[in-house]
Amino acid sequence: MNKGKENYNNIPLPDSLSDAIRTGLDRGQKYTAKKWITGIGSLAAACLCLVVFAQVFPFADGNAGDNANTPSPARSSSDTPVTPQAFSDEPPVEVQEPESYRIPCSTPKDSSRENKAYRIDEKWAPHRLVFTLYDVRDFDFEAISKPLLESDLVKDVYRSILLDDSAVSFVVELPVNMGYQIADHSQDGYVELTLNYNDIPDEIREIYYLSSAEMEGGEETAHFREALPTEDSSLVKTQDGKYLVVVGEFETQQEAEEMLARLEQDGMEPGTLHVASGMSDESPAGSSCQDTAAFPETEAPSSIRVYGTVTEINGSQVTISNDNQDDPYSTIVLTIHEDTLILTAEDGREKTLESLQLGEMLYAYVSPIMTRSLPPMSNADVIFCEIPEDMMVPTYAVITEVTADPDGTLSITTDQDLICFIREDTPVKTLDGKRALEHSVLQPGNRILVWYQIATLSIPAQTNPDEIRVLP
Structure with missing residues (x-):
């Protein structure tokens, strides 16, 4: 054997040589794969650029003349931008932009709640905003209502008359699902109303x-x-x-x-x-849109109950007044006629006009027909006087319905939203209280006086009378 070759074969090899060779082979394979991926990616990018270039700068050819005669829907399909709507069968949704309106109002004297320049209340059935503007002069309702009425976001606008000359009110009726925002610029003389449809529908109830x-x-x-x-x-x-x-x-x-x-x-x-x-x-x-046959007939009250102390007696007219500011008849003139009954509240004894005194408390039932004067004037049907403290004043009513229960109890409905349950021992008497009457005299159309102390809070109220008297 050649001496040199023998020496070569006898060279000692390191123990880690095999591991080093294996590591080198793995790196080579990874590098080769990476080159393939990079090459394919570059080729794809080049193809994409070529397609885009062809779309932007189409090549002219011999068929260009034919393309000019292609019907527009077919010819334009390749030029239509691809959007999600293009793949939907639903029509495009038109988005309504918010609308803003300036409502003029005065500058409040201070920032306290009592002196606020305006008030806005949201109401339902229907959906509406009630605007009340305070300390307003020369209010131009048409200038405010016209742009609102021209908007698709508003259903109606109408005045709400107030008796306060320094305040005005109007109503803006809105469609369902309509939202609103109020921006307070009252220091600058206006409040801004912005309308926009809600993203979440309103619950219809x-x-x-x-x-x-x-x-x-x-x-x-x-x-x-x-x-x-x-x-x-x-x-x-x-x-x-x-x-x-x-x-x-x-x-x-x-x-x-x-x-x-x-x-x-x-x-x-x-x-x-x-x-x-x-x-x-x-x-x-x-009323003109309702089927009135679907509603039961109701009896309007034949009289209205009023009360107050006597402030003036002028011939056959007696003026009474009370301190209840919310009472529409806090002051009223009672006209006494020949059929007017003046009775004591406790036992129903008849009295005369001359027996009434200034400062005396009276309860009266008067005709719903009255003058439009201030104070109003109306004919008195029944007047109760000499009223003891802590006593329930009798009710004057007209019977509208009588029904009998299986146990013999009579149920009497009256035009004063009062139902009376007449038991066997319920006294029914003549007007003067001197003679007892059979319960059978209680018939629809009869005028009665009802004494009772307790009644339910239901509508109509219900009671077990202490006594009933029938008017002639």
């Missing part, structure tokens, strides 16, 4: 409230609201163009009935308001 009868609007509604024993009243325009005065917004009918009972306890005459309901996004239908 039934709302109960207390409602007046329909009115024509104007000062009639203002006087009506002023007479109510509550400040939570507002004006609503019906679908047939009339107006209602409404009070409160309640989730249930029971809550509305309880509120009605409280107002009547505070001096509001029965029948002034009634419980009504509507959907939160709808205006009241109005």
